[in-house]
Amino acid sequence: MKLRFWGVRGSIPTPGPETVRYGGNTTCLEVRTDDGTLILLDGGTGIHRAALNLLREMPIRANIFLTHTHWDHIQGLPFFIPIFVPGNRVTLYGPFDPVSGSGVEQVMEVQMQYSFFPVREAELRANMDYRVLKPGVSVSVGDATITPVLLSHPVVNYGYRIECNGKSMFFTGDHEPHTNIYAPGDEAHAAYEEMLVRQRSEIVSAMAGVDVLVADSSYTPEEYATKVGWGHGTYDSSIGLAAAAGAKTLFCTHHEPTRSDDALEAVFAAALARNRAAAAGIDIRLAAEGVVLEW
Amino acid sequence: MHFEKELLIAVEKMPAFPKSVQRVLELTRNPDSAPKLIVEVIAKDPVMTARILRVLNSAFYGLPSKVTGVDHAVVMLGINTIKNLAIRIAAVGMIPPTNDAGFDTNRYLLHSLGCAEAARLLAQKLDDADPTEAYIAGLLHDIGKILYALYQPRAFRAALDRSAATGLALHLAEQEVLGVDHTVAGALLAKKWEFPDTLVDCIRQHHQAPPRQGVGRTLFLANQIMKVRAFGDAGNPEIVALPEGLGGSLGNDYEGVAESLAGLDNLLAQAGSYAGMKEES
Numbered sequence: 001m002k003l004r005f006w007g008v009r010g011s012i013p014t015p016g017p018e019t020v021r022y023g024g025n026t027t028c029l030e031v032r033t034d035d036g037t038l039i040l041l042d043g044g045t046g047i048h049r050a051a052l053n054l055l056r057e058m059p060i061r062a063n064i065f066l067t068h069t070h071w072d073h074i075q076g077l078p079f080f081i082p083i084f085v086p087g088n089r090v091t092l093y094g095p096f097d098p099v100s101g102s103g104v105e106q107v108m109e110v111q112m113q114y115s116f117f118p119v120r121e122a123e124l125r126a127n128m129d130y131r132v133l134k135p136g137v138s139v140s141v142g143d144a145t146i147t148p149v150l151l152s153h154p155v156v157n158y159g160y161r162i163e164c165n166g167k168s169m170f171f172t173g174d175h176e177p178h179t180n181i182y183a184p185g186d187e188a189h190a191a192y193e194e195m196l197v198r199q200r201s202e203i204v205s206a207m208a209g210v211d212v213l214v215a216d217s218s219y220t221p222e223e224y225a226t227k228v229g230w231g232h233g234t235y236d237s238s239i240g241l242a243a244a245a246g247a248k249t250l251f252c253t254h255h256e257p258t259r260s261d262d263a264l265e266a267v268f269a270a271a272l273a274r275n276r277a278a279a280a281g282i283d284i285r286l287a288a289e290g291v292v293l294e295w
Numbered sequence: 296m297h298f299e300k301e302l303l304i305a306v307e308k309m310p311a312f313p314k315s316v317q318r319v320l321e322l323t324r325n326p327d328s329a330p331k332l333i334v335e336v337i338a339k340d341p342v343m344t345a346r347i348l349r350v351l352n353s354a355f356y357g358l359p360s361k362v363t364g365v366d367h368a369v370v371m372l373g374i375n376t377i378k379n380l381a382i383r384i385a386a387v388g389m390i391p392p393t394n395d396a397g398f399d400t401n402r403y404l405l406h407s408l409g410c411a412e413a414a415r416l417l418a419q420k421l422d423d424a425d426p427t428e429a430y431i432a433g434l435l436h437d438i439g440k441i442l443y444a445l446y447q448p449r450a451f452r453a454a455l456d457r458s459a460a461t462g463l464a465l466h467l468a469e470q471e472v473l474g475v476d477h478t479v480a481g482a483l484l485a486k487k488w489e490f491p492d493t494l495v496d497c498i499r500q501h502h503q504a505p506p507r508q509g510v511g512r513t514l515f516l517a518n519q520i521m522k523v524r525a526f527g528d529a530g531n532p533e534i535v536a537l538p539e540g541l542g543g544s545l546g547n548d549y550e551g552v553a554e555s556l557a558g559l560d561n562l563l564a565q566a567g568s569y570a571g572m573k574e575e576s
């Protein structure tokens with residue numbers, strides 16, 4: 001299995017001298033399984049360079065799994081060049097939206113309206129299809145099995161577990177650890193807590209024992225205090241998840257857009273020092289554009 | 296006189312507009328409202344709760360475990376999704392499945408949801424009306440027609456037919472056949488539901504010369520845009536020419552104004568899929 005990061009930034013692309021080491025593109029990961037099956041996780045701006053890299057392999061069969069439909073996870077999709085070339089096959093997988101009653105099939109159409117983009121969805125030349133996934137129901141792509149897991153974000157967000165010949169990884173997309181909406185003294189607090197415990201343990205078991213966990217680590221705990229409900233995790237919550245799940249390697253990603261490379265390394269070092277006990281035995285790294293891991 | 300008496304009786308017969316939804320809308324005006332407050336409001340309304348659970352538990356989404364309550368729904372999907380679901384469900388839930396007038400409530404709902412979305416975007420863009428108020432105005436401006444379809448079905452059918460055959464504006468046909476038009480009926484209903492006066496006035500005046508600002512202007516523009524776009528249909532064939540300057544900086548024709556509203560097409564597509572859910576929920 002091979003993992004490559006094409007975009008690691010949260011919310012908005014941040015090119016510039018401050019972010020050259022870790023990169024300014026928004027979320028996109030490329031996964032290659034043992035038989036070469038191509039899986040892309042999210043279509044942030046990083047997917048553009050992934051596409052350039054794929055041109056020499058065309059015609060391609062691309063499986064794009066979207067964690068959710070916030071802009072920073074889909075805005076590169078109209079620039080995924082293989083969709084304009086006949087002979088390629090692109091399948092977009094993703095969650096449903098109970099509010100609109102629709103699912104991933106509207107992602108391209110919405111972005112490619114004529115006033116926002118010069119080409120319409122109907123004019124795409126690749127063989128495109130869309131598959132709305134149900135939480136917990138695995139799909140097979142090539143020699144890989146992918147299982148979507150319901151996480152916690154302002155819109156429905158799936159984390160994905162990818163397995164192939166005994167190797168495995170998990171990508172959270174955007175995820176904020178669940179918090180109790182009731183104060184401790186409140187009579188509804190205990191029952192709610194019980195449901196949270198169950199939900200958390202379902203999430204942890206979905207990522208249990210993975211070789212690689214890639215997790216939303218947008219904030220420091222101090223920053224998080226003013227950003228509760230925004231839908232993102234902290235370095236500490238990611239390390240906690242990795243420890244609970246027994247992950248061997250953890251990549252912290254979805255870097256906060258105002259964070260320079262130096263600042264990123266500083267808050268990361270502090271997080272490792274703060275969480276020494278939980279971090280023990282886990283290979284913890286900052287995700288960076290261009291980083292490749294093969295195992 | 297006779298008509299007005301019957302109208303008041305009909306207004307009394309209409310079900311209450313869920314207070315819970317009004318509260319949720321109020322709470323959502325403040326983005327910092329505690330999730331707990333929103334949950335409490337929804338959970339106290341058994342009909343709303345049942346509808347939310349029915350949507351979430353439909354096989355379509357295939358959630359891993361059955362959602363058993365509002366708290367549970369929030370644990371699984373988050374407060375933001377549940378809040379928006381409650382508002383959408385309320386809009387659909389107001390509409391009875393059938394009526395003796397043969398009034399197409401699916402297309403009516405589409406028209407209303409479209410007006411609501413457009414009015415909200417317009418309020419944001421023109422920045423002189425409360426977006427939530429504009430949304431409700433769009434959603435409910437034609438509610439008087441539902442009252443007629445339910446309690447004056449034959450007369451309302453006659454008005455619809457006359458309007459369709461002659462191109463006469465529906466509210467004028469209603470005045471001929473029913474004595475009073477749906478703006479009066481709708482305003483009475485909104486008053487009964489204890490909506491703010493601005494909203495009641497807005498419903499009452501929505502076929503008069505459009506105001507130059509505020510919720511009334513957003514509703515007028517939204518209503519005409521939906522008719523120009525033929526998005527849904529509430530039985531009125533008349534499109535009023537855009538008064539000079541009413542679109543402000545957004546444009547001098549309805550299509551231009553519509554194009555200035557980023558995201559409108561997407562919202563309309565969503566409204567479409569939601570209106571289609573009416574039968575199952």
Ligand SMILES: [Zn+2]
Pocket residue numbers: 010011070072073174254
């Ligand atoms: Zn994000």
Ligand SMILES: [Zn+2]
Pocket residue numbers: 068070153174231
């Ligand atoms: Zn997001």
